[in-house]
Amino acid sequence: MYGRLLNYEQKGQTITLRYENQTARIQVLTHKVINVFVPFASEEHRSKAIEGNKELPTAYTLDRMEDHLVLTTDSLICRIYDNLMIDFYDREGTLLCADYRGQRKPRFTPKAAFIELARQEGHDVSDTGILNHPVQCVKQLDASDCIYGLGDKTGVLNKRYYEYENWNSDIPDPHEDCFKSLYKSIPFFITLKEKGVYGIFFDNTFKSYFNFGKENNQYYSFGSDAGNLDYYFIGGDRMTEILESYTYLTGRMPLPQKWVLGYHQSRWGYDDEKTFRELAAKLRELRIPCDALHFDIDYMERYKVFTWNRERFDDAETLLADLKKQGIKAVTIIDPGVKVEKEYPMYEEGIGHGFFAKSPDGSVYVNKVWPGDAVYPDFGNPAVRNWWGQHLKFYTDLGVGGIWNDMNEPASFNGPLPDDIVFTDEDHASTHAEMHNVYGHNMAKATYEGWKSLTGKRPFVITRACYGGSQKYATAWTGDNQSLWTHLRMAIPQQCNLGLSGMAFVGTDIGGFGADTTPELLIRWVQVGCFSPLFRNHCAIGSMNQEPWLFGEETLAIYRKYVNLRYTLLPYFYDLCRECEQTGLPILRPLVLHYENDPNVRNINDEFLVGRQLLVAPIVEQGARKRMVYLPEGVWYDYFTPGNEKPQCYQGNQYYIVDAPLDKCPVFVKAGTILPKAPAQMYVGEIADPGLILDVYPGEGSCVHYHDNGEDFAYREGAYHEYLFRTDKNGELQITKLHEGYHDYPEITVRYPYRDVSEM
Ligand code: GLC
Numbered sequence: 001m002y003g004r005l006l007n008y009e010q011k012g013q014t015i016t017l018r019y020e021n022q023t024a025r026i027q028v029l030t031h032k033v034i035n036v037f038v039p040f041a042s043e044e045h046r047s048k049a050i051e052g053n054k055e056l057p058t059a060y061t062l063d064r065m066e067d068h069l070v071l072t073t074d075s076l077i078c079r080i081y082d083n084l085m086i087d088f089y090d091r092e093g094t095l096l097c098a099d100y101r102g103q104r105k106p107r108f109t110p111k112a113a114f115i116e117l118a119r120q121e122g123h124d125v126s127d128t129g130i131l132n133h134p135v136q137c138v139k140q141l142d143a144s145d146c147i148y149g150l151g152d153k154t155g156v157l158n159k160r161y162y163e164y165e166n167w168n169s170d171i172p173d174p175h176e177d178c179f180k181s182l183y184k185s186i187p188f189f190i191t192l193k194e195k196g197v198y199g200i201f202f203d204n205t206f207k208s209y210f211n212f213g214k215e216n217n218q219y220y221s222f223g224s225d226a227g228n229l230d231y232y233f234i235g236g237d238r239m240t241e242i243l244e245s246y247t248y249l250t251g252r253m254p255l256p257q258k259w260v261l262g263y264h265q266s267r268w269g270y271d272d273e274k275t276f277r278e279l280a281a282k283l284r285e286l287r288i289p290c291d292a293l294h295f296d297i298d299y300m301e302r303y304k305v306f307t308w309n310r311e312r313f314d315d316a317e318t319l320l321a322d323l324k325k326q327g328i329k330a331v332t333i334i335d336p337g338v339k340v341e342k343e344y345p346m347y348e349e350g351i352g353h354g355f356f357a358k359s360p361d362g363s364v365y366v367n368k369v370w371p372g373d374a375v376y377p378d379f380g381n382p383a384v385r386n387w388w389g390q391h392l393k394f395y396t397d398l399g400v401g402g403i404w405n406d407m408n409e410p411a412s413f414n415g416p417l418p419d420d421i422v423f424t425d426e427d428h429a430s431t432h433a434e435m436h437n438v439y440g441h442n443m444a445k446a447t448y449e450g451w452k453s454l455t456g457k458r459p460f461v462i463t464r465a466c467y468g469g470s471q472k473y474a475t476a477w478t479g480d481n482q483s484l485w486t487h488l489r490m491a492i493p494q495q496c497n498l499g500l501s502g503m504a505f506v507g508t509d510i511g512g513f514g515a516d517t518t519p520e521l522l523i524r525w526v527q528v529g530c531f532s533p534l535f536r537n538h539c540a541i542g543s544m545n546q547e548p549w550l551f552g553e554e555t556l557a558i559y560r561k562y563v564n565l566r567y568t569l570l571p572y573f574y575d576l577c578r579e580c581e582q583t584g585l586p587i588l589r590p591l592v593l594h595y596e597n598d599p600n601v602r603n604i605n606d607e608f609l610v611g612r613q614l615l616v617a618p619i620v621e622q623g624a625r626k627r628m629v630y631l632p633e634g635v636w637y638d639y640f641t642p643g644n645e646k647p648q649c650y651q652g653n654q655y656y657i658v659d660a661p662l663d664k665c666p667v668f669v670k671a672g673t674i675l676p677k678a679p680a681q682m683y684v685g686e687i688a689d690p691g692l693i694l695d696v697y698p699g700e701g702s703c704v705h706y707h708d709n710g711e712d713f714a715y716r717e718g719a720y721h722e723y724l725f726r727t728d729k730n731g732e733l734q735i736t737k738l739h740e741g742y743h744d745y746p747e748i749t750v751r752y753p754y755r756d757v758s759e760m
Contacts, residue, residue, distance in 0.1 A: 002084040008069065010062055013055055015071070017080065024084050024229075030056045031073035032236050032245050036086060038229035040135060045230055046425065047203050048438040049250045049469030076235045088198065088233050096198045096235060097191065100138040100219040104130050107216055133209055136223025137202075137231065144194040146602045147212045147220070148592070149500045151186030151466065152478055154179045157493035157590055158603050159189065163211040168437050168465045170411035174482045174514070175490065183409055183479045184466040185437040186501040187222070188250075190242050192596055199234035199242040201249065201468060205437045226433065239500075239596050240585060246502060247584025251472035253504045255581050258710030259329060259684040260402070260460045260475075261573050262291025263563045264536035266331075266509075267545065271298035272312040273319050279547070280326050284682060286549055288560050289567045291683045293323065294404060294538065295332045303371035304339045306346050306394045320399040327683030329401025331460070336408050336443055337374030340366055346391070350377060355384045357432070358422045365421050368414040369407055376410055376417070379442035380435050381424035388443075389450020396451070402460030403447050405474065408440035409465045440465025441473070448473035457712050462534065466503060475505035475534050483512030483543065488525050489620040493605050495532060499586025500593065505577075507534025511546040514539075519551040520622060520662065523558050527665035528618045530566040531610050533573070533587045558663045564680050569610075571676035571692060571705065576611045578706040587611065595632040598653070604630060613673040614639070617658070617666040629656050629666055637697055637754055639667035649698075649754065672701025674725045674733070684710070691747040694725060696733055698754050702726040708742050715741075731755065 003020025010016075013028040027035040033054075037045065060073045071078040077089040087098040109129040110118075118125045124132040147159040155162060155177040166185035175182065187202040189210070200222070202208065208224035215221070222231075234245045265283065270276060276293055283290045299316075301307040308316045320330050338346050338356070350356050351364065356375040359365045366373050378384050395403065410417065419433035435442075444463040451459035463474040470476070478494050481487040491508040498506045510529035511517040517525075517539070526548070529535055539546045548559035566573075576587045585593075589609040591601035607617045607629065615636065617629040631652040638648035638658075650656060650668070658666045669675065677693040692705070708720035722739035733750055 002082070004082045005069070005080070013058060013060065015062060015069075017084070019082070019084060022084075026071065026078070026080065027055065028058050028060050028071070028073060029054050029232070029249070030245065031058050031060070031075045032234060032241070033249065034071070034073075034076060034078055034088070034233045036084075036229070036231050036233065038084070040229060041227050045203070045228070047230075048205060048441060048467055049201075049203055051251065051469070051472075054249050076233075078233075088235065090196055090235060094196055096193065096196045097200075097233065098140040100140045102218065104138065104219070105216055106130055130215070131209070131211075133223030134225060135204065135206075135227060135229050136221055137229065138219050138221040141213050141218055141220050142193055143217070145213075146192045146592070147189050148192065148590070149186070149189035149199070149497055150210060151184040151188075151501045151503070152182050152476075152494055152498055154182060154490060154494065156603070157496055157592075157605050159210075159212050159497075161213050163209070163214045166208040166210070166437060168409035168440060170407065170409050170479075172480060172514075174484065175480075175487065177490070183440075183464045184470075184476070184498075184503075186466060186468050186470075186498075186503065188246055188468055188501050190239060190500060192239060192592065192602065197236065197239050197242055197596065199246055201232040201234065201246060203230045203232065203468065204228065205434055205467065207433070207437075239593050240583070243500065243502070243584050243593075247471070250469035250502055252502075252582070252584045253471045253475075253577070253580050255458060255577055255715065256475070256505065257458045257460060258570070258574060259291040261533070261570055261577070262535070262684050263289055263566065264292040264294060264331065264534070265290055265547065266294030266296065266536055266538035267541075267547075268296040268539070269298060269541040270296065273314070273316075276319060276323065280323055280328050282547070282549060283328075284326060286556065286560070287682070288548065289563050289680070289682050290328060292329045292331050292401060294536065295330055297333055297335070297370055299332060302339065303335075304341070304344055304346070305334050305337075306391055308398070317398055324399060327686055330399070331402040331404050331462070332395055332400050333404045333406050334447070335370060335406050336377055336379070336410055336439070337367075337369035337371060338377060339371035340373040340375060347375070349387070350375065353383070353387065355381070355387060357417075360420050360422060365417070367412040367417060369411060377443075378424050379439060379446055380426060380430065382426060384424075385442065385446035385449065388446045389453065392447065392450045393454055396454045402462070403451065404462040405440065405443050405447055406464050408443045408463060409436070410439050438467045441467040441470045444470055444474035445472075468502065471502045471504060475507075476503050477506065477534055477536065478508045480513045480540070481509055482514040483517035483521055483539075483546075484515060485521065485620065485622050487512055488521065488528065489606065491525075491528055491532075492608055492618075492620070493590075495588050496590035496608055499588055500590065502584060504580040504584070504586040505533040506588070507532040507536055509536065509538040511537050511539055514543060516544040517546045519555040522546060522548065522551060523555055523662055524619050524665075526559050526562045528616075528620070530562040531588060531608070531614075531616050533577075535566055554662070561663065562665070567680055568677045568693075569675075570678050570684065572611065572613075574710070575676060575704070575706050579611070591615070591630075591632055598632050600630055601632055613670050613675060615668040615670070617668070619660045619665065625659070625661055626657055627660055627666065629658050629668075630654070631656065631668060635671035635699065636668040637671065639669050640664060669697050671697055671699030672727065673697040673699075674701055674703040674727060676703060676705050689746055691749060692745045693749045693751060694733070695751050695753050696727055696731060698731060700727055700729055704738065707745070
């Protein structure tokens with residue numbers, strides 16, 4: 001297709017390749033990141049994920065060989081051949097990723113009638129069943145390659161052998177493993193090889209396709225309906241380095257406010273002031289810590305965004321102020337769809353400025369969402385983002401603590417938005433086909449920036465739809481799951497893969513959104529949910545309420561235990577957020593991220609790490625009271641047994657059957673851990689200046705601990721403390737201050753949960 005490489009031109013860190021039929025560019029961004037760009041649609045990248053110039057001055061060499069060019073950086077060797085065949089090697093010369101040269105041979109050829117059907121739907125399908133895309137790349141697969149990432153896709157952790165599509169989709173049906181798309185489009189994946197690892201970020205917002213060896217075990221492909229071939233090859237020695245480079249490119253989650261890490265209670269159907277007051281009172285009466293109540297669409301007047309229903313909430317200001325006095329923040333939902341209604345200011349203003357998406361004939365495009373006929377703010381236009389962001393004053397004036405952006409795929413009840421609906425891409429007109437997958441991303445950006453300018457605080461934004469790089473603006477949840485054991489199981493790989501795709505702060509609706517939960521399912525879900533960064537119980541209007549006190553004393557007591565556990569671990573979670581801002585590493589991690597050389601962890605779907613130090617092996621099977629746990633290398637301690645007659649410690653690299661009665665979620669702490677903890681509180685800030693507790697586990701180890709006001713951006717000017725805690729072989733703790741810009745803890749309590757336990 002590209003033909004022979006005729007000549008090339010080198011300018012700075014960009015090499016322009018002139019092939020017989022096409023020009024392409026290779027750019028060295030860092031010694032680990034190389035961009036491959038074919039300007040099919042535009043000469044510029046027009047990335048929505050990458051902001052600013054990410055090219056770092058990087059030394060490299062370019063040599064002409066007989067039949068190819070060799071580009072060498074400190075970390076990578078890239079060999080460029082005719083037909084834009086590119087092979088990437090690590091610095092030692094081990095092949096990481098080669099373009100596939102053979103014939104594509106589907107393992108399965110559909111019947112001619114199916115092929116015909118696909119053609120009628122506009123797909124380019126060969127007689128053997130190969131699906132071709134106008135933009136595409138086919139790369140070699142090795143037998144042992146595992147593939148991770150790609151956002152919120154359903155199914156197992158390792159995406160090898162599966163195929164997916166990136167087209168943000170609001171799918172109310174129970175999410176199945178076989179779904180190809182869901183709410184988010186994050187075109188980034190990591191390929192872990194027997195030896196070596198690399199990542200690819202395919203920066204293309206059009207509908208795109210990923211076939212990870214389903215078509216044939218020898219190769220995988222990615223492609224899209226339109227746009228440029230624009231991908232970043234990311235090399236590095238470890239998976240963590242790949243993620244670091246990916247988040248260097250697309251940005252990292254900024255440090256959240258501390259309260260955001262607390263417990264959130266939500267339900268679609270909490271629809272009046274009385275309900276919220278009763279909820280707050282109940283939570284406090286039953287001693288369930290809580291930092292936020294979420295206000296779903298019921299708070300609005302006929303689902304009009306930027307309104308408050310004054311019949312059911314006659315004094316929202318006082319309600320929110322009273323909740324605040326109890327340490328509870330209000331988080332309000334905002335959907336993008338603006339109701340078509342005369343004299344409704346958001347509608348009238350938006351129409352006046354031309355801020356809504358239009359049909360190709362120039363008329364404002366109308367579809368249906370919750371408010372009935374609705375129009376779509378054109379968030380790709382910076383003026384629209386600014387307009388929307390400044391309107392958030394409506395919420396900040398009321399004392400709202402954070403914004404929950406929903407339905408921003410964008411969803412539509414009256415059929416899908418046609419591809420040719422006109423949206424803006426920053427400074428020029430574009431189409432729905434190009435802007436669909438970044439609609440939620442741009443809405444989150446508008447919300448983050450507006451909130452930041454209005455409050456000066458770290459914005460708390462939740463979004464349902466995402467693109468690569470959305471982590472800069474928003475946290476996310478996995479959308480409308482159901483109260484099903486299969487969905488609790490799915491929560492683990494889904495959150496892990498989101499983390500491996502840069503979205504570090506995620507959560508699932510605890511208890512399940514649709515359908516009806518059971519006491520046992522709710523218990524097992526909170527045991528997972530209390531380790532998810534976003535810790536929220538939420539359910540649908542048609543389903544049974546799932547506040548924990550509705551399921552009897554035992555459920556309530558266990559639920560409370562895990563919410564309390566989360567609150568005692570808040571300093572650890574906050575440290576992980578800090579680490580994330582600096583490195584891009586997620587909070588909840590698959591085992592493979594830290595033990596990638598251990599083949600036993602590559603397909604673990606029912607265990608996860610919280611940071612490096614905690615391993616959680618929850619129960620995700622109805623009725624199970626024991627489970628098998630694989631512990632990777634090292635020594636691990638049972639989080640819950642210190643002080644018992646028989647405290648448990650385990651040698652890693654082994655499988656164990658462990659007890660997990662209903663009130664126990666198996667959690668293991670790695671030897672050498674220094675776990676920063678807090679005294680129990682009903683909400684973040686209940687104790688004005690709580691001391692720090694350090695649980696020091698046997699073994700040598702260290703912990704960098706971060707401490708600031710948990711609210712604003714003063715830390716970026718140095719207003720924080722950073723400590724280094726270190727234990728030597730004898731378990732003696734040394735404390736060093738790495739940075740002093742905040743204030744000291746009133747006290748630091750050091751505990752040794754396993755001091756007298758010798759290793760087994
Ligand atoms: C969507 C959201 C859900 C919300 C509902 C009503 O289904 O995913 O969380 O409760 O809309 O706003």
